[in-house]
Amino acid sequence: MSLLIVGTVAFDKIETPLGKTDKILGGAATYIGIAASYFTNNINVVSVIGDDFPKEYSKILSDHKMDTQGLEVIPNGKTFFWEGKYHTDMNSRDTLATELNVLADFEPKVPVDYQDCEYLMLGNLDPTVQRKVLAQLKTRPKLVVLDTMNFWMDIALESLKETISMVDVLTINDEEARQLSGEYSLVRAARKILTMGPKYLIIKKGEHGALLFNKDENCFFAPALPLEEVYDPTGAGDTFAGGFIGYLAKTNDLSFENMKRAIIYGSAFASLTVEKFGTDRIAYLSPVDMNTRMKRFKALVQVDIKLKD
């Protein structure tokens, strides 16, 4: 099935307790697309970069089956840049620099060829920009997944709520779920958020896993894989989303059972991303790497419980 990804393509500069990088390839669409490429071939990207974006980074995208017709290049523009430093626990970080650059005036243009996409992943962006993408589509996709963050809740809550009302799956973290709902209990938060439009809510808890809720009060949990060492958490959430929607686009099955499998795949891919800096691990996975990781993941969660009806 065709998958359209809208989100940032960026430069990141990252420091963690285990090392630091120069300016490297980053951005939500980058991680989402790379993860999805292990499941499906038909991937289109709408984003914006400056003409400072190196050819070798474009090649990483196209090597991962991403059509870049929708990757607008702004002449004399500078690509979005983020610099951050993670603390020891890797759950918190300081942003040292955010240079929006070409992202500041991003007007998404969805090429005609992309306007009938069947699966749509809206990476974290201004909710107004996310709606402009939806407005350009000829047909409603089978599934629209939206990622966002507390920043938009702080400065553009009504706009964000309008976008949320138009999507099928919302992915946010636990603190964001609490902020958006005003409820501390994640069960209550989920119930409230699922009255705002989405049919499914994924609450990401970083190293503590992810919860999937639907409107029928079904709840499924996928843990994060305990790792020997986390080198760089950057992109873990986007990799999760990319694995999730990539698996769904491949299988084209939107049952709750299949969504459960999709978040297990998303979690397994996220666990790979964090094992090296930037895209260094996730961009170079072999089929054996993936199968080995999925087996560890399956062992982590699989248990046979027999109960009376």
Added chain:
Amino acid sequence: MSLLIVGTVAFDKIETPLGKTDKILGGAATYIGIAASYFTNNINVVSVIGDDFPKEYSKILSDHKMDTQGLEVIPNGKTFFWEGKYHTDMNSRDTLATELNVLADFEPKVPVDYQDCEYLMLGNLDPTVQRKVLAQLKTRPKLVVLDTMNFWMDIALESLKETISMVDVLTINDEEARQLSGEYSLVRAARKILTMGPKYLIIKKGEHGALLFNKDENCFFAPALPLEEVYDPTGAGDTFAGGFIGYLAKTNDLSFENMKRAIIYGSAFASLTVEKFGTDRIAYLSPVDMNTRMKRFKALVQVDIKLKD
């Protein structure tokens, strides 16, 4: 199979954001025994109380199949008392009062009838006291489970390590695993702790679930059930341990597969405990309550993933 539980029987006074209690029934052995009673009949308790311990509390213990021959009553003694107040997130608490009372001079006496127990649960106590119990047993139990806490790591590390070297399963929380091993990564922490004697390590992460490790680097994760409301986390860890060892004592199967089931049962029982103050929920479960909860738990974790060999 016969189960011996050694641990505190106490008074607790608890305040949480949702209410507070007077002096109520508490203590590690209390919660462990109540949870285990839903699985097995043959439960013996070694502990100490004062003669201020009310008959109705003793009745709660005996109603839950606990033989109290080993529950020493100190004339004119006062029962161990703990008072605490939980913060909004329920993961942290302030201890307002700890009155050791009869626990200060506790010399455990294991009645002859208990000395051939097949399953032994050593609740959190001075590691010297825990070893005194082991020394009184006629035969080595099939399984010894040890619970402890950071307090003993701070003031009696060498004694604690000696006790740890004598048991089969150690249960501690994530911060304690880091403190005991000097490793931040829980995978590395587990590997190191499993060289100290135990065959299995359970790392409890409160609302973030629990991890089971064995020496063969197998790792299994059981989540905590997301709840509508947590009234009182007191006793959740002990209830978990009681459900875990109770299920093992009932099934008498020490395979890793069965340990996985046991920690799922432990987690399900812990999720019940916290829904009311003290023992008010866990002490009054019907078979329907338990089966309903286990079904929710099964739905939370169960996923069907097919992989290539």
